[in-house]
Amino acid sequence: MNTALITTSTSLEGYKITKQLGLVRGITVRSRSIVGNMVGGFMTLFGGRSAIYTELCERAREEALQLMIKHGKEMGCNAIINMRYDANEVMSGLTEVLAYGTAVVVEKTS
DSSP states (O other): OOSOEEOSSSSOTTEEEEEEEEEEEEEEEEEOOHHHHHHHHHHHHHOSOOHHHHHHHHHHHHHHHHHHHHHHHHHTOSEEEEEEEEEEEEETTEEEEEEEEEEEEEEEOO
């Protein structure tokens, strides 16, 4: 799977699923630094978008996504369907991000 075909849908337009390989997932656990917590906490006093926390969340999601793709490659898939994210706070300041989906083999339809 050089280029991952990934969709949140249960099918891929223009492709036929020839084999379902099962669940793939990527999980990461991230913590905020003390400095990040202080700056982020200070920013919440004024409201609005928190760039520090947004960047932390985006990095965690990207890492979980890449780990899911790696897991899919190991299974031999060339696409992942029904992809989702989930996040949970493991403990204060420690967040788990999970990317998961169904690994499949697809072929282009004519």
